[in-house]
Amino acid sequence: MSKRRLINILLGTGRFLLLSLFLIGVLAPIYWILVTSFKTDAEIVNVNNITYWPDQFTLDNYESLFNQLDFGIYLRNSILLSLSSAAIVLIYSILGGYALARYKFKSKKMVIGFFLLSQMIPSVLLTIPIYIIYANIGLINSKLGLLILYVIINSPFCLITMRSFFERIPVSLEDAARVDGCNKIQSLWRIIIPVLFPGIVAVFVFAFIGAWNDLLMGVIFTLSASNWTIPVGMKALIGKYNVHWGELMAGGVIALVPTIIMFAFVQRYIVEGLTAGAVKE
């Protein structure tokens, strides 16, 4: 018996150490960019004295982001594009997810296969013909062009996730609504949507973060600062020889804030959503 207890204690300690290591591994880099963003330029590039806490706490980096660079515009573009594309993806996912969860139809397998295939196409490959199409219809360097791309990129995964949330809602719930005289749209709107709330939140956050985090599409399809999102605008800050670390770190911190807040609130739903979306039950 005592041998078993010893093993338990050893396992417990090992587990504690492991979990601490993971925690440090995640927090250390985040801490470092946060601290750096509050340092003065002189302190950041002082090779002889690397400080773990700012000697001189300053908000200069954040101020110069907004005053000397167009960060306000990037921020507004990021918010606008992420919110609007997430809203459209959500509508697509609810309608499409409902169809895939509740109906049996001939080409269902083909439709699902198409969504899966779309995930395998390298996005750079797709941008090549889209670049030419956009050039022909004047969508290069426009927010609308980016919005369309964000909807397309994020729809398949969100739709498949939404489908599995639908599959967990018993059909009988809808039947009850039907008996009460609701038509299909009404029952979807009044009965299913409220029950589906966790799924809706999860899918919205997936789509929002997907658009918020994009760099590639922005770099390829936008040219002028007035259309840049945060990642694109910040990438322009990385010069070949001279990198403005303070401002870059401040921009990174601002880019992380919405994702951290959203993730903290909906972590549970997201875990649920990921499980539902990609794991077979």
Place this chain on the structure above:
Amino acid sequence: MIEKDKKGFPIRSEQRKNWEPYFFLAPVLLSMLIMTGYPLVRSIVMAFLNYKLTEPNNIYFAGLKNFISIFQADPHIPMILLNTIKWVFISVGCQFLLGMILALALKKPFKGRNLYQSIVFLPWAFSSFAVGIMFRWCLNGEYGIVNHVLMQIGLISEKISWLGSSDLALISVIMAMVWIGVPFFAIMYLAALQSIPSDVYEAATIDGCSRIKGFFLITIPYITPTMITTLLLRTIWVFNAIEMIMIMTGGGPAYSSETITSYMYTKAYGTQDFGTAAAMGLLVMIVLMLYSTIFLRSTRYEESGDF
């Protein structure tokens, strides 16, 4: 072994109206066909054209020229292919291992687990851009904290140029990829582990099954389907991920951290050779589809139902 029942919800006859599902699917399907299906067809055609943005009047059918030039005329390709293999296998392998360890450590509930999870899973929601600059700054040769700490401990005596040396650039970007990718695996495996009914373990203990035996005979088989899906999804994702490379090294120095996908980007938007880039993309896609098919077949995934 695991018996899986098909998820058969009762479907009433009146729900079988043919046009209804298409009506609901129409918006997303139309958008996808226009923005994915049609471009895909065009890029397949483009792979066989001489199509350079710099020569708009010199577009013609070139047969296999683009494909041949990838393998014969391009001296960087062997190294880039090797880089791609390292990139995919090392980063997916490490993400898988660390994710599994983290999930196992999180399996038993403890006080504050929810809070712990919302911190440790955070990188999953982070952008490659933010993580890229984060790691680029930490690994900075001159002012980087990593060099500083390593020197303080005494592990190194001279500053290492992580991103500036052709030996270390790729592995540095891979580290950032692992950091961002571990939570995904951990989340998936944790969910799978928690779905194992506890009475299975109880029964096994009564039968005199040790912990280690239990792990291999119960835990592993239970989460195998999850392992297959996550490995497949992540491999495809890592294969296509280039933003981290763009931010951290730009593929350099001297192509040492370029993968085939990031090289495709360089070809398309650096030299504006759309034809060759499309040919590369097509090859990548074919490889990914072959990989997926073989992977799913060899693991007999289909026998356990559909996606």
